[in-house]
Amino acid sequence: MRPESEVFREFLIHKGMRSTPEREEILAEVFAHHDHFDVEELIMRLRRRGLRISRASVYRTLALLVESGMVGEVYIEDGHMHYEHIYGHEHHCHLRCLGCRKLIEFRNGSLKEMEKRIGQENDFEIIGHKLEIYGYCAACRGEES
Amino acid sequence: MRPESEVFREFLIHKGMRSTPEREEILAEVFAHHDHFDVEELIMRLRRRGLRISRASVYRTLALLVESGMVGEVYIEDGHMHYEHIYGHEHHCHLRCLGCRKLIEFRNGSLKEMEKRIGQENDFEIIGHKLEIYGYCAACRGEES
DNA sequence: GTGTCTGCAAACAGTTTGCACTTCT
DNA sequence: AGAAGTGCAAACTGTTTGCAGACAC
Numbered sequence: 051m052r053p054e055s056e057v058f059r060e061f062l063i064h065k066g067m068r069s070t071p072e073r074e075e076i077l078a079e080v081f082a083h084h085d086h087f088d089v090e091e092l093i094m095r096l097r098r099r100g101l102r103i104s105r106a107s108v109y110r111t112l113a114l115l116v117e118s119g120m121v122g123e124v125y126i127e128d129g130h131m132h133y134e135h136i137y138g139h140e141h142h143c144h145l146r147c148l149g150c151r152k153l154i155e156f157r158n159g160s161l162k163e164m165e166k167r168i169g170q171e172n173d174f175e176i177i178g179h180k181l182e183i184y185g186y187c188a189a190c191r192g193e194e195s
Numbered sequence: 196m197r198p199e200s201e202v203f204r205e206f207l208i209h210k211g212m213r214s215t216p217e218r219e220e221i222l223a224e225v226f227a228h229h230d231h232f233d234v235e236e237l238i239m240r241l242r243r244r245g246l247r248i249s250r251a252s253v254y255r256t257l258a259l260l261v262e263s264g265m266v267g268e269v270y271i272e273d274g275h276m277h278y279e280h281i282y283g284h285e286h287h288c289h290l291r292c293l294g295c296r297k298l299i300e301f302r303n304g305s306l307k308e309m310e311k312r313i314g315q316e317n318d319f320e321i322i323g324h325k326l327e328i329y330g331y332c333a334a335c336r337g338e339e340s
Numbered sequence: 341g342t343g344t345c346t347g348c349a350a351a352c353a354g355t356t357t358g359c360a361c362t363t364c365t
Numbered sequence: 366a367g368a369a370g371t372g373c374a375a376a377c378t379g380t381t382t383g384c385a386g387a388c389a390c
Contacts, residue, residue: 068364068369089354104372109355126271129380130354145317154317160309168328172299174290176330183313185321213344213389234379249347254380274355275379 051138054081054120061118072103076111077120086124086134086153125182127151143181149190196283199226199265206263217248221256222265231269231279231298270327272296288326294335 058077059069079095080087087095089108096103112133115121120137124144143161145154161179169176203222204214224240225232232240234253241248257278260266265282269289288306290299306324314321 066369070364070370072371102372106356106373107371110370129352145313145319147319148322154319156313156317158309158313164303164305165328168290168301168303169330172290172301173333174292174299174328174330175336176328177293178330179326179328181324181326183310183319183321183324185314185319185323188318191320211344215345215389217346247347251348251381252346255345 054078054137057137058115058118058120061120062114067114072107073111073114075099075101075103076108077115080112080115080121080133081135081137084135084139086132088130088132090130141178143183146182146184147187147190148184149186152187154187199223199282202282203260203263203265206265207259212259217252218256218259220244220246220248221253222260225257225260225266225278226280226282229280229284231277233275233277235275237278286323288328291327291329292332292335293329294331297332299332 054077055074058073062069062073075096076092079092079099082095089105089112092112093103093105093108096108112121116123116133120135122134122136124132124134126132140157142155143158145156146152147154158181161181165176165179168174199222200219203218207214207218220241221237224237224244227240234250234257237257238248238250238253241253257266261268261278265280267279267281269277269279271277285302287300288303290301291297292299303326306326310321310324313319
């Protein structure tokens with residue numbers, strides 16, 4: 051698999067845009083942890099590494115990363131967007147606990163054939179999907195009693 | 196099936212809240228059309244019926260309807276939330292065209308058994324799910340050429 | 341009558357944008 | 366040199382909130 055930085059740089063060049071230190075650092079930080087994150091966290095993490103990249107640049111770069119398909123917008127919580135990196139990671143869906151708001155990832159191969167069928171039935175070329183299942187985790191079910 | 200107004204009134208009473216003309220009108224308008232809607236549209240529709248219900252009351256009532264489970268938050272587009280009524284309507288999923296942004300609804304029974312399996316595997320009590328499949332509709336595929 | 345609800349306007353938060361300056365090529 | 370990017374602060378937008386008067390029960 052080609053390194054993220056290379057893929058992103060190519061995406062930028064293809065759009066007639068430049069690779070800059072800020073963009074590289076943001077990209078690196080996004081792929082440094084496998085966790086969902088929001089803009090505030092990302093900026094904090096950059097700060098911790100001694101980088102003073104402006105909020106505006108973070109927003110602008112994140113938009114590019116989403117456009118390139120390397121990063122995904124996952125959900126809005128507490129009024130702001132949460133992201134995850136996608137490039138190089140197997141597709142997964144989310145299980146959301148309505149009690150503690152915890153999010154669990156799970157692999158899910160069985161949607162493939164359903165996608166195919168849905169695509170044919172609706173004359174749609176299917177690119178991908180986003181599935182969130184919600185309910186209550188074991189711990190939260192325990193508390194109820 | 197019991198009428199929406201009755202179900203909502205009961206929900207309110209259960210919470211120690213009151214049934215008011217504003218809440219009843221908003222509820223009625225939400226269930227008057229089978230389309231996704233946003234706050235602006237809802238207010239417009241109320242206005243058209245000669246009702247001057249404040250934006251604040253619409254937001255507050257919508258939050259209650261979502262809490263009651265009668266209305267669902269569907270997706271964010273153009274920076275604001277879009278809703279749909281749920282009560283009395285069969286569950287469905289969404290097919291989103293990435294070209295024209297059109298949203299198609301489709302029924303989808305086959306997720307039931309998958310839900311069951313996922314629930315067992317993750318020790319989760321599953322309440323529901325939200326599935327959005329995205330791709331390109333026939334018209335938008337045609338244009339590409 | 342009392343406690344909730346409404347409408348208003350102000351507050352708020354996340355995000356976007358205009359602009360002067362910097363940086364990359 | 367010239368185009369594109371950055372940081373800053375102000376602007377913007379959807380949503381929430383505090384409060385005074387109105388209303389449901």
